[in-house]
Amino acid sequence: MDQAHPLSALARSANMLMEKVGEIGTPLSVPLVWFSVLFPTLIVLLFFITLNFNHEVLYAPGDFEDQNHFLSILRGHYDEKDVKDKKEIDDLKSFWKPDGKNIDKGNEKIIRDWMVRNDLNMLSISAFLHGHDKKYSEFQKKAVNDLGIT
Numbered sequence: 272m273d274q275a276h277p278l279s280a281l282a283r284s285a286n287m288l289m290e291k292v293g294e295i296g297t298p299l300s301v302p303l304v305w306f307s308v309l310f311p312t313l314i315v316l317l318f319f320i321t322l323n324f325n326h327e328v329l330y331a332p333g334d335f336e337d338q339n340h341f342l343s344i345l346r347g348h349y350d351e352k353d354v355k356d357k358k359e360i361d362d363l364k365s366f367w368k369p370d371g372k373n374i375d376k377g378n379e380k381i382i383r384d385w386m387v388r389n390d391l392n393m394l395s396i397s398a399f400l401h402g403h404d405k406k407y408s409e410f411q412k413k414a415v416n417d418l419g420i421t
Contacts, residue, residue, distance in 0.1 A: 285311050336393045359415040360408065364400050366420045385414055 288307045322329060365371070366378050382396055391399060391410065399407065414420075 281311055281314055334393070359420070360400075360411045362420050363411055363415050363418075366418070367396060367400060381418060382414065385418060389413070 285307055288303065291303075363382075367374060367382055369375050369378075379396065382399075386392055386394065386396070386399060389410065394402075400411070402408075402411075
């Protein structure tokens, strides 16, 4: 078990707590059992809520061929005026999710194939379409032009 991982530490502490609860055998054991069940559940729930609202932390530098891609996702700071063709980028997003929620599988394959041809295969489509970097905006505009999306 990886000792540096926070969930590993939580599992070890829960294991030690359960051993002690078994030794006590007093009325205190009931609250300790509830604590040992609910506390790790709460921690895991908070962990996934954090990941839901801060998904950038899911990516490690080693997940990218070029670690500058990792840094550009983390920075994410740019002005809207830097993206002159925002409508084209919105069209690209609409091409991927025509109704705004559900992915069109055929269009997803078209975008993925384009990304592979342009050496962006280490990125997810979502990271590519929502990347807030000038470099990504240039690739997004190129994708719109190459794929003929209007």
